[in-house]
Amino acid sequence: MNPDKCPGEVVKLEPGSVTAKGNTANLKNDYNSGTNLCGGGNSNEAVYTVTATESGYVKIDVQADNFNPSLYARRECGNADTRINCAGSFNNDVSIQFPVLAGATFSVFVDGYGTGNEAGPYTLKMTLTPSVCVKPICQFVRPSTVDELMTGLTVIVTGHSAELASSPSIS
Numbered sequence: 001m002n003p004d005k006c007p008g009e010v011v012k013l014e015p016g017s018v019t020a021k022g023n024t025a026n027l028k029n030d031y032n033s034g035t036n037l038c039g040g041g042n043s044n045e046a047v048y049t050v051t052a053t054e055s056g057y058v059k060i061d062v063q064a065d066n067f068n069p070s071l072y073a074r075r076e077c078g079n080a081d082t083r084i085n086c087a088g089s090f091n092n093d094v095s096i097q098f099p100v101l102a103g104a105t106f107s108v109f110v111d112g113y114g115t116g117n118e119a120g121p122y123t124l125k126m127t128l129t130p131s132v133c134v135k136p137i138c139q140f141v142r143p144s145t146v147d148e149l150m151t152g153l154t155v156i157v158t159g160h161s162a163e164l165a166s167s168p169s170i171s
C-alpha cells in the first residue's frame with residue numbers, strides 16, 4: 001500500500017507491539033490534525049490504517065530522527081472531524097493513547113509539527129494492551145482520564161459489554 005495517502009499501510013494490531021520505520025521526506029502533505037494544537041498542516045505525512053484484534057488500550061509512539069513530529073489518529077482516514085486523539089511536539093518524541101474495541105479500525109498519521117515542512121525518518125511503535133474481561137464486567141487497564149474523554153469514545157466498563165458511544169461523556 002502507498003503510505004502517502006489513505007488508507008496507507010494496513011496493520012493488524014494484536015496484543016503486544018508493532019514497530020514500523022518510515023521516512024516522510026519523500027512523501028507529500030495531504031492531511032493535517034484538524035487543530036492548531038497538534039499541527040500537521042505544513043508537513044508531509046505517512047498514513048497507517050490499523051485494526052485492533054482485541055478490546056483494550058492503544059498507545060502510539062513516534063520517535064522522529066531529526067524533525068518535530070505531529071501524531072494523530074482518526075476513526076475515518078479521510079475525515080478530520082473523526083479525530084480520536086492527537087499530539088504535536090518540538091521534541092523528537094510524541095505519543096498518544098486511546099481505548100479501542102475488538103475489530104475497531106482507525107488511521108494513524110505521522111506528520112510534522114511547526115511552520116516549515118518537518119519531515120524525515122521515524123520509528124512508529126503501536127502497542128495494544130488488552131482489557132481484562134470477567135463477564136459481565138470488562139476492566140480496562142488504564143483508568144479514565146481527561147485525555148481519554150478527548151477521544152470521542154466512551155468506554156463502558158460495567159454492564160454486559162463495552163460499547164462505543166457517539167460523543168464523550170463522564171461517568
Ligand SMILES: [Ca+2]
Nearest residue numbers: 004028030045
Ligand atoms: Ca502524505
Ligand SMILES: [Ca+2]
Nearest residue numbers: 031040043045
Ligand atoms: Ca501534513
